[in-house]
Amino acid sequence: MAKTTKKRGFGSLCVQPGKTDKIILPHNEPIYATTAYTFESTDHALSLFDDHHKGYVYSRWGNPTVTMAEEKIAAMETFGSERKAKAQLFSSGMAAIAAVLLSCAKAGDTILTQNQLYGTTDELMQKQLRDWNINITRCDLNDIKAVTTILKNDKQVKLIYIETPSNPMMEIFDIQSISAVAKKYGCRVAVDNTFSSPYCQRPLLLGADFSVHSATKYLNGHGSGLGGVVIGLDIPFMKNEMWNKVKLLGANSNAFDSWLLLQGLKTLELRMERHCENAKKVAAFLSANKYVSKVNYCGDKQHPQKNIIKKQMLAHSGMLSFELKGGLKAGIKLMNKVKVCKMVTSLGTLDTLIQHPASMTHVNVPRDRRMAAGITDGLVRLSVGIENVQDIIDDLSQGLGK
Numbered sequence: 559m560a561k562t563t564k565k566r567g568f569g570s571l572c573v574q575p576g577k578t579d580k581i582i583l584p585h586n587e588p589i590y591a592t593t594a595y596t597f598e599s600t601d602h603a604l605s606l607f608d609d610h611h612k613g614y615v616y617s618r619w620g621n622p623t624v625t626m627a628e629e630k631i632a633a634m635e636t637f638g639s640e641r642k643a644k645a646q647l648f649s650s651g652m653a654a655i656a657a658v659l660l661s662c663a664k665a666g667d668t669i670l671t672q673n674q675l676y677g678t679t680d681e682l683m684q685k686q687l688r689d690w691n692i693n694i695t696r697c698d699l700n701d702i703k704a705v706t707t708i709l710k711n712d713k714q715v716k717l718i719y720i721e722t723p724s725n726p727m728m729e730i731f732d733i734q735s736i737s738a739v740a741k742k743y744g745c746r747v748a749v750d751n752t753f754s755s756p757y758c759q760r761p762l763l764l765g766a767d768f769s770v771h772s773a774t775k776y777l778n779g780h781g782s783g784l785g786g787v788v789i790g791l792d793i794p795f796m797k798n799e800m801w802n803k804v805k806l807l808g809a810n811s812n813a814f815d816s817w818l819l820l821q822g823l824k825t826l827e828l829r830m831e832r833h834c835e836n837a838k839k840v841a842a843f844l845s846a847n848k849y850v851s852k853v854n855y856c857g858d859k860q861h862p863q864k865n866i867i868k869k870q871m872l873a874h875s876g877m878l879s880f881e882l883k884g885g886l887k888a889g890i891k892l893m894n895k896v897k898v899c900k901m902v903t904s905l906g907t908l909d910t911l912i913q914h915p916a917s918m919t920h921v922n923v924p925r926d927r928r929m930a931a932g933i934t935d936g937l938v939r940l941s942v943g944i945e946n947v948q949d950i951i952d953d954l955s956q957g958l959g960k
Contacts, residue, residue, distance in 0.1 A: 587623060587626050587817060587820050588622075588623065589623055589813050589814055589817045590617075590621050590622045590623045590813045591813050591814070592617060592621075592813075593616065593617050594615070594616050594617065595613070595614040595615060595616070611797060617810070617812070617813070618804070618805065618808060618810045619801075619804070619805055619810075621810075621811075621812070621813050621816070622813075623813040623814075623816045623817050623820070624647050624810075624811050624812070624813065624816040626816070626820060627645075627647060627811075627816040627817075627819045627820050627823070628644075628645040628646065628647050628787070629645070630820065630823055631645045631647075631756075631771075631773075631777065631787055631789060631823070632644055632645040632789050634756040634823075634826075635751075635756050635760055635761075635762050635769050635789045636760070636762055636763065637756065637760065638760070638763070639763055641762065641763065641791060642791075642793065643762055643789050643790060643791050643793075644789070644790060644793045644796040644797065645787050645788065645789045645790075645796075646787065646788050646789075646790075646796055646800045646801060646804060647773070647785060647786070647787050647810070647811035647816060647819075648785065648786035648787065648788070648803075648804065648809045648810070648811060649784060649785070649786065649809050649810060649811055649812075649815075650772070650774065650784045650785065650786045650809075651752065651770075651771065651772025651773065651774055651775070651785070651786040652678055652679075652682070652772075652786065653786050653807075653809035654770050654771070654772070654773075654786030654787055654788050655679055655682065655750065655770055655786070656682060656803075656809070657788060657800060657803035657804070657807075657809060658717075658719075658748045658768055658770055658788055658800075659682070659683075659687065659692070659717065659719065659748075660803060661795075661799040661800050661802075661803060662716050662717040662746050662748070663687075663692050663716045663717055664692070664716075665690060665691040665692065666691060666692075666693075666714060667692055667693070667714050667715075667716045667717075668692070668693040668694070668695055668712055668714045668715045668716065669683065669687070669692060669693070669694055669695070669715070669716070669717045669718075669719055670695045670696075670697070670699075670705070670708055670709075670715050670717070670718045670719070670745075671683065671694065671695075671696055671699075671718070671719040671720070671721075672696065672697075672698070672699045672719075672720065672721065672724065672729070672731060673696050673697070673698065673930070673931055674724055674727055674729065674931030674932070674933070675721050675724065675725070676721060676724075676725040676750070676919065677915070677919045677920035677921070677922060677923050678919070678922075679721070679750070680920075680922075680923050681922050681923070693714070695708060695712070695715070699718070699720060699731045699732075699736055700731055700732055700735075700863070700866075702732075702735055702736070702739055705718070705736060705739055705740075706739055709739065709740070709742075709743040709745060710743070715743070715745055716745060716746065717745065717746050717747070717748060718736060718740050718745055718746070718747045718748070719748050719750075720733065720736060720747065720748070720749045720750065720766075721749075721750040721753075722749060722750075722753075722754075722759075723753045723754065723856055723875065723877065724753075725752075725753060725919070725939075726854075726877075726879040726915050726919070726920075726933065726937065726939040727854055727879060727931065727932050727933065728753075728854040728855060728856055728861075728877065728878065728879060729863070730856065730861070730863035730866045730867050730870075730871075731863075731866070732863075732866045732869075732870070733747070733749055733761050733764040733765060733766055733870055734764045734765050734869070734870065736765075737764065737765030737766050737767075738765060741765070746767040746768070747765065747766045747767050747768070748766065748767065748768040748769075748770055748788075749761035749766045749768070749769055749770065750770050750771075751769045751770060751771055752770070752771050752772045752775050752776070752905075752906075753875055753877045753905075754776075754871065754875050755771070755775075755776040755777060755826065755830060755875070755906075756769075756826075757776075757826060757827060757830040757872065757873060758830065758834070758871055758872050758873040758874065758875050759870060759871050759872060760872075762789065762790075762791055764870055767790060767791060767792065768788055768789065768790045769788075769789045769790075770786070770787070770788050770789075771786065771787050771789075772785075772786055773785035773786055773787045773819055774786070774904065774906075775904065775905050775906030775907075776826070776829075776830065776833075776905075776906035777819060777822060777823060777826065777906075778818060778819050778822040778906075779822040779825065779826065779829050779906060779907060779908065780818070780821075780822055780907060780908060781902075781904060781907040781908075782818045782822075783814070783815035783818035783819060784815060785811055785815050785816070785819055786811075788800055829908065829944060830873065830875075830876070832944040833875065833876025833906075833942060833943070833944060834857075834873045834874055834875060834876055835947075836876065836942045836943070836944065836945075836947040836950065837855065837857070837874065837875065837876040837877070837878055837942040838857050838874065839947045839951070840878070840940065840942050840947065840950055840951060840954070841853055841855040841857060841858065841878050843951045843954065843955075844878075844880050844954070845858075847954075847955075847958060848883075849882060849883055849884065849888065849958045849959075850880050850881065850882060850883065850958070851881045851882070851883045852880060852881040853878060853879075853880045853881075854878060854879045854880065854881075855874070855878040856871060856874040856875060856877075856878075857874035876906070876941060876942040876943070877905060877939075877940070877941055877942070878939075878940050878942065879915075879937055879938060879939045879940065880937070880938055880940070881934060881936055881937055881938075882936040882937075882938060882958075883936070884936065885934070885935050885936040886916075886935035886936060888936060888958075889914050889916075889935065889936050889937075889938055890914075891957070892912075892938060892954075892957045892958060893912065893914055893938075895956065895957040896912060896953050896954065896957040897953055898910060898945060898949050898950055898952075898953035899911070899912040899940070899950065899953055899954065899957075900912065901913060903918045903919055904941075905939075905941035906941060907941070907943065908943055908944050909943040909944075909945065910940065910941065910942055910943035910945060910950050910953075911940070911941040911943070912938060912939070912940050912941075913938070913939050914937075914938060914939075915928075915933050915937055915938075915939055916928065916933060916934070916935050916937065919939075920933050
């Protein structure tokens, strides 16, 4: 006598996940909107807890949509080579930066960095890391003799952290030379590549151990989702030390932000071409403007680090900053008059974003250190968008004029 299968109740029907026997080959990446994953058996569960890289357990640990974005970014950072890298996505750029610093340095160790950094990175180092007894040493990282002396005298330097181009002064540091010295002393090198994107610069191919991005910026490109990413060549280190920061600190990305990131990555090359093209024309306009005393732009033939730029950058990015002759008052006037340029404390989006570092991104940096780094009260940062470039120029012209 054939057995009859007992039908489950209506409530069970409502709760059980939907299924299909059809082969699904999506044209676009799906969003895996799930917090956890079902195990086929206790043996299956045990194998995944033993090595989570074999599959998925819990979305704080990993998610298929997140993995797709990670794999694409890792390939971008090593494009043009046979090198293999692993990327780890985080909830924000600062989460990614913090993960690199904490993965490489512990209490009693030292991080060597440059004199001028993004304001929040600077604040993290000056306040939080010092509270954890992680020391911060600064110098001109292009002074290789000074870097060598510091590494020789302080065996506790575990990481050199570079921001190039720097935010907002567009200062350039020689990744290849710094990395070569660091390796002699067993020190790792991390590069914040946010201002460039892998389209303009690939630090891992220049000797760096890690490339770091605020994926919120150029990688996403639309200002639609937060994210950060660390890409490293030491795959066991990435799978263990770096992944542990996601697992234990809860700094993970999520499926939706990763999906938005994937959509942005599809147009990265097209967007960056236009960002770079427009920035070159805007920089030329500003350099000739009577109200502007100085322009900081990687494509400037007079840039003090032009030889390093030629060696390590593939393109000049859409970022620049400029100094107004009228100081703070001129900066406030410009901010309040522009219409096409949007006053936003972000960068790398389709539209042109303008901001005043002294009162925004670097407000928590002590004024004496900010001024010493060239971030004066009249400095303006511009993330040049992909609009019609003449509209951007006309907007800046009317904002700068009387």
